[in-house]
Amino acid sequence: MPARVLRWERRPDERPNELLEAALRIFAERGYGNTRLEDIADAVGVTKGTIYHYFDTKEDLLLRAIDHYHERAFRPLEDALRSRKGPVSAAIRLLLRRGFGNLDETRLSVLSLLVQGVARDVPQVHHRWLETGPVRAWELLARLIERGKKSGEFRADADSDVAARIALSGLLLQFVWRQYGDGAPGVAIDPDQLIDSTADLLLHGLRPAGRSAR
Amino acid sequence: MPARVLRWERRPDERPNELLEAALRIFAERGYGNTRLEDIADAVGVTKGTIYHYFDTKEDLLLRAIDHYHERAFRPLEDALRSRKGPVSAAIRLLLRRGFGNLDETRLSVLSLLVQGVARDVPQVHHRWLETGPVRAWELLARLIERGKKSGEFRADADSDVAARIALSGLLLQFVWRQYGDGAPGVAIDPDQLIDSTADLLLHGLRPAGRSAR
Amino acid sequence: MPARVLRWERRPDERPNELLEAALRIFAERGYGNTRLEDIADAVGVTKGTIYHYFDTKEDLLLRAIDHYHERAFRPLEDALRSRKGPVSAAIRLLLRRGFGNLDETRLSVLSLLVQGVARDVPQVHHRWLETGPVRAWELLARLIERGKKSGEFRADADSDVAARIALSGLLLQFVWRQYGDGAPGVAIDPDQLIDSTADLLLHGLRPAGRSAR
Amino acid sequence: MPARVLRWERRPDERPNELLEAALRIFAERGYGNTRLEDIADAVGVTKGTIYHYFDTKEDLLLRAIDHYHERAFRPLEDALRSRKGPVSAAIRLLLRRGFGNLDETRLSVLSLLVQGVARDVPQVHHRWLETGPVRAWELLARLIERGKKSGEFRADADSDVAARIALSGLLLQFVWRQYGDGAPGVAIDPDQLIDSTADLLLHGLRPAGRSAR
DNA sequence: CATGAATGAGGATTCATTCAT
DNA sequence: GATGAATGAATCCTCATTCAT
Numbered sequence: 001m002p003a004r005v006l007r008w009e010r011r012p013d014e015r016p017n018e019l020l021e022a023a024l025r026i027f028a029e030r031g032y033g034n035t036r037l038e039d040i041a042d043a044v045g046v047t048k049g050t051i052y053h054y055f056d057t058k059e060d061l062l063l064r065a066i067d068h069y070h071e072r073a074f075r076p077l078e079d080a081l082r083s084r085k086g087p088v089s090a091a092i093r094l095l096l097r098r099g100f101g102n103l104d105e106t107r108l109s110v111l112s113l114l115v116q117g118v119a120r121d122v123p124q125v126h127h128r129w130l131e132t133g134p135v136r137a138w139e140l141l142a143r144l145i146e147r148g149k150k151s152g153e154f155r156a157d158a159d160s161d162v163a164a165r166i167a168l169s170g171l172l173l174q175f176v177w178r179q180y181g182d183g184a185p186g187v188a189i190d191p192d193q194l195i196d197s198t199a200d201l202l203l204h205g206l207r208p209a210g211r212s213a214r
Numbered sequence: 215m216p217a218r219v220l221r222w223e224r225r226p227d228e229r230p231n232e233l234l235e236a237a238l239r240i241f242a243e244r245g246y247g248n249t250r251l252e253d254i255a256d257a258v259g260v261t262k263g264t265i266y267h268y269f270d271t272k273e274d275l276l277l278r279a280i281d282h283y284h285e286r287a288f289r290p291l292e293d294a295l296r297s298r299k300g301p302v303s304a305a306i307r308l309l310l311r312r313g314f315g316n317l318d319e320t321r322l323s324v325l326s327l328l329v330q331g332v333a334r335d336v337p338q339v340h341h342r343w344l345e346t347g348p349v350r351a352w353e354l355l356a357r358l359i360e361r362g363k364k365s366g367e368f369r370a371d372a373d374s375d376v377a378a379r380i381a382l383s384g385l386l387l388q389f390v391w392r393q394y395g396d397g398a399p400g401v402a403i404d405p406d407q408l409i410d411s412t413a414d415l416l417l418h419g420l421r422p423a424g425r426s427a428r
Numbered sequence: 429m430p431a432r433v434l435r436w437e438r439r440p441d442e443r444p445n446e447l448l449e450a451a452l453r454i455f456a457e458r459g460y461g462n463t464r465l466e467d468i469a470d471a472v473g474v475t476k477g478t479i480y481h482y483f484d485t486k487e488d489l490l491l492r493a494i495d496h497y498h499e500r501a502f503r504p505l506e507d508a509l510r511s512r513k514g515p516v517s518a519a520i521r522l523l524l525r526r527g528f529g530n531l532d533e534t535r536l537s538v539l540s541l542l543v544q545g546v547a548r549d550v551p552q553v554h555h556r557w558l559e560t561g562p563v564r565a566w567e568l569l570a571r572l573i574e575r576g577k578k579s580g581e582f583r584a585d586a587d588s589d590v591a592a593r594i595a596l597s598g599l600l601l602q603f604v605w606r607q608y609g610d611g612a613p614g615v616a617i618d619p620d621q622l623i624d625s626t627a628d629l630l631l632h633g634l635r636p637a638g639r640s641a642r
Numbered sequence: 643m644p645a646r647v648l649r650w651e652r653r654p655d656e657r658p659n660e661l662l663e664a665a666l667r668i669f670a671e672r673g674y675g676n677t678r679l680e681d682i683a684d685a686v687g688v689t690k691g692t693i694y695h696y697f698d699t700k701e702d703l704l705l706r707a708i709d710h711y712h713e714r715a716f717r718p719l720e721d722a723l724r725s726r727k728g729p730v731s732a733a734i735r736l737l738l739r740r741g742f743g744n745l746d747e748t749r750l751s752v753l754s755l756l757v758q759g760v761a762r763d764v765p766q767v768h769h770r771w772l773e774t775g776p777v778r779a780w781e782l783l784a785r786l787i788e789r790g791k792k793s794g795e796f797r798a799d800a801d802s803d804v805a806a807r808i809a810l811s812g813l814l815l816q817f818v819w820r821q822y823g824d825g826a827p828g829v830a831i832d833p834d835q836l837i838d839s840t841a842d843l844l845l846h847g848l849r850p851a852g853r854s855a856r
Numbered sequence: 857c858a859t860g861a862a863t864g865a866g867g868a869t870t871c872a873t874t875c876a877t
Numbered sequence: 878g879a880t881g882a883a884t885g886a887a888t889c890c891t892c893a894t895t896c897a898t
Binding site for chain 4: 869
C-alpha cells in the first residue's frame with residue numbers, strides 16, 4: 001500500500017493566524033508593494049487561493065495582520081504602566097525601557113513597515129496605527145509628565161506634550177534606522193545607551209530649575 | 215545687432231533638471247511604487263521615451279532626483295551654522311528653526327519620501343540619504359553641544375550624540391507625521407511650538423546641575 | 429398513535445429541486461457566466477460542496493434546471509390547445525394570450541436566459557430548448573393555421589410556417605426586450621396591446637382576399 | 643548580413659481598426675465572456691499589452707467595436723429608404739430584403755452577439771444597440787406603414803408600431819436562430835422564403851378590408 | 857449527506873523598458 | 878533628440894472543482 005500523500009493539511013483554525021503572522025513578517029521584510037501574495041502563501045505552505053478564503057484583498061490582509069500584531073504588542077506595555085506607583089521618573093525610565101529595550105528583529109521590521117512602508121500604500125492603515133500606536137504612547141508619557149509637574153518632581157513650565165512626542169518619536173526613528181546600520185555606518189549606536197541617554201536627557205530637561213535630575 | 219546667445223545661457227539641457235524636479239515632486243506625493251514614469255513625463259510635457267534619454271531606469275531617476283534635491287537643501291544650512299559665533303544655545307535654537315521652521319509642502323513631502331518611502335525600494339538611496347542628511351545633521355548638532363560642554367555652558371556628563379539624535383529625529387518624524395493630520399487628528403500640533411519646546415527641552419536637559427537653562 | 433410518515437410524503441429530496449429552482453432564477457437574473465455556484469448554494473442555505481452531491485458540473489446544473497422548468501412550463505399550454513374546438517382564429521388568439529399574457533418576472537428572465545444567455549455557454553441546452561420550445565410552439569401554431577386554411581377560414585396561399593415563426597419569435601423578442609425598458613425607453617410598450625395587435629395583424633394577414641378578418 | 647527580423651510591424655494607423663474588427667469577430671464567435679483579450683491580440687499579431695495602448699478595458703473594446711460596426715451597417719440602409727418613392731408596399735419589401743437579404747456569416751454572428759450575448763455582460767452596450775438598431779429600424783418601418791395608412795394603401799386601424807416591431811424582431815430572431823440549424827434542425831428555413839413570406843404576411847395584414855394585398 | 861478548506865488554472869490589467877521611425 | 882507603438886513579465890483576484898473530515 002503506497003504511502004498516503006496529502007497535498008495539504010487541513011488546519012482550519014490555525015490557518016488565519018499562520019497567514020497573518022507570515023504576512024506581517026514578509027510585508028515587513030520586503031515592503032507591502034514588493035510582496036506577492038504567493039510569497040506569503042508559500043511561506044505557510046498553501047496556495048494563493050487559500051488567502052482569499054480568509055481575507056478579502058491584499059490590503060485587508062495587511063490591515064488585519066497589523067491589528068493582530070498590534071493587539072499583542074501594546075496591551076502589556078499599557079498594563080505595566082497603568083499599575084505603576086512611585087516617583088514618576090522611574091516610571092518614565094520603565095516606559096522607555098519596556099517600549100524599546102527588547103525589540104527583536106521581527107518587531108523592529110514591523111515598526112519599519114509601519115513607519116516607512118505603509119503610509120502611501122495603505123493610508124488608512126497608517127492612520128490607524130498612528131492613532132493607536134504612537135499617539136497613544138505619547139499621551140501616556142505626557143500624562144506621566146503632567147503627574148510629575150503636579151507633584152513638583154518636574155518643572156511646572158515644561159511642555160509635556162512636546163517632550164513626550166520628541167522623546168518617543170526620536171527613539172522610534174533611531175531604532176528603525178539602526179536596522180540599516182550595515183549600509184549607513186553613521187547611524188549605528190548601542191541601543192541601551194540610546195534609551196538611557198534619552199531618559200537622562202528627558203529627565204534633566206524636565207527637572208525644576210536649581211535641582212539636579214533624578 | 216543679432217541676438218547674441220551666450221553659450222552659458224543656452225542651456226539646451228533644461229530637460230534633465232525639469233525631469234528631476236518633476237520626478238521628485240511626484241515620487242514624494244504618491245510614493246515611488248505608485249508613480250508611473252508616464253506621470254512624470256506628462257508633467258514635463260514629454261513622453262516616456264524621453265526619460266530614457268537621460269536616465270537608465272526608474273531607480274536611476276529616483277536616485278538622481280534625490281541627489282539633485284539634496285545638494286541644494288543641505289548646503290545653506292551647513293554654511294549658516296559653520297560661521298556661527300556666540301553662545302551655543304543660541305546656535306542650537308537657530309539650527310532647529312532653520313532646519314524645520316520653514317519647510318514648505320514640497321520639502322515636507324520629500325522628507326516623507328526619504329523617511330518612509332524609499333528604504334525598501336531603493337535601499338542604496340536611503341543609506342546615502344541617512345549618511346548625508348540625518349547623520350550629518352546630528353553630528354553638526356553634537357559638535358555644537360560638545361562646544362557647549364567645553365565652555366561650561368552645558369553639563370559635562372551629557373550624551374551629546376544621543377541628545378542630538380533624539381532631538382533631530384524626533385522633530386523629523388513629528389513633521390513627517392503632521393502631514394497626515396487629516397487622517398489622524400491626534401498628531402496635529404503647531405510647528406513653532408514643536409520647535410521651540412524641543413529647543414527648551416534640549417537646552418534644559420543639557421544645562422549644568424543647579425543652573426537654569428537659557 | 430405515532431405520527432405516521434408516508435413514504436411518498438417524506439420527500440427527503442427536496443434539495444435537488446430547491447437547487448434547480450434557485451439556480452434557474454439566479455442564472456436568469458445574472459446570466460450563466462456571472463453566477464457563482466456559491467450564490468446558488470447560499471440562496472438555498474447550503475454550501476457549494478452540496479451542489480456536487482446532486483450535479484456533476486455547473487453546466488449540468490444549468491441543463492437540468494432548464495429541463496426542470498421547461499417540463500412544467502410547456503405542458504399546460506399544449507394541453508389547453510390540443511382540446512380546443514371552434515374557429516381557429518379564436519384558438520390562435522387564445523394561444524398568444526396564454527403564451528405571453530401572464531408572464532411573471534421570473535418567467536421573463538428565464539426566457540431571456542434562454543434567448544440571450546445560453547447559446548454560447550451551453551450550446552447543447554440552447555439547441556434542445558429551441559427544438560422543444562420555440563419550434564414546438566410554432567409548429568403548433570402552424571398546424572392551427574393549416575386547419576384554418578383547410579376550413580376556408582384562412583386564405584389558401586398563406587405561408588403558415590413563416591407566419592407562425594414570425595408572430596411567435598417577434599412576440600418573444602419583444603417581451604424579452606421589454607425587460608430592458610429602463611435602459612432603452614424606445615422599447616417600452618404595453619404588453620396587451622402587443623399581443624392583441626399581433627393577433628390582429630396575423631389574422632388579417634391570413635384572411636382570404638375580399639373578406640374581413642375576425 | 644543576417645536577415646533583419648522585426649518582431650512586430652509598426653502600424654499605428656491601422657492597428658485600432660484591425661483590433662476593432664478582430665475583436666468584433668471573435669466576440670461574436672465565442673461570446674464576450676469566453677473571449678480572452680489575448681485571443682484578439684493573437685489574431686492581429688500583437689500582444690495583449692497593445693490592446694491597452696488603444697482601449698481602456700475589455701468592455702471599452704467591445705463597446706467601440708460595436709459602434710464601429712454599427713456605424714457602417716446602418717447608414718446605407720437608412721439612406722436607401724429615405725430617398726424612396728412610389729408605393730409603400732414596395733418600399734417595405736425593399737427594407738426587409740435590404741435589411742436581411744444579404745447577411746453574411748460575420749454580420750449574422752454579430753447580430754447574435756448583440757441579441758444574445760451582451761445583455762447581461764455589458765448592459766450599457768446592449769441598451770445603446772437596442773435604441774440605435776432595432777428601435778430605429780422599426781420606427782422607420784412604422785413610419786412607412788403610417789404613410790401607407792394616410793394614402794389609403796393600408797387599412798386605417800392597423801397598429802403600425804406593433805406590426806413593425808413584430809415583423810422585424812421576428813425576422814431578426816429567426817435569422818439569429820438559423821445559425822444554430824446544425825444543432826436544432828427544426829429551425830432551418832430558406833432565408834428568401836422567410837423574408838418574402840414575412841413581407842406577404844405583413845402586407846396582407848395591413849391591406850384594407852375587401853381588397854387584396856399587393 | 858454536508859461541510860468548507862484548499863486548489864490551481866486562468867484572465868484582466870499595469871507598466872518599466874525597448875526600439876523603429 | 879523625441880516619439881509613442883509595442884512588448885511581456887508580473888500580479889491580483891476569481892471560481893469551478895476536489896476531498897478530508
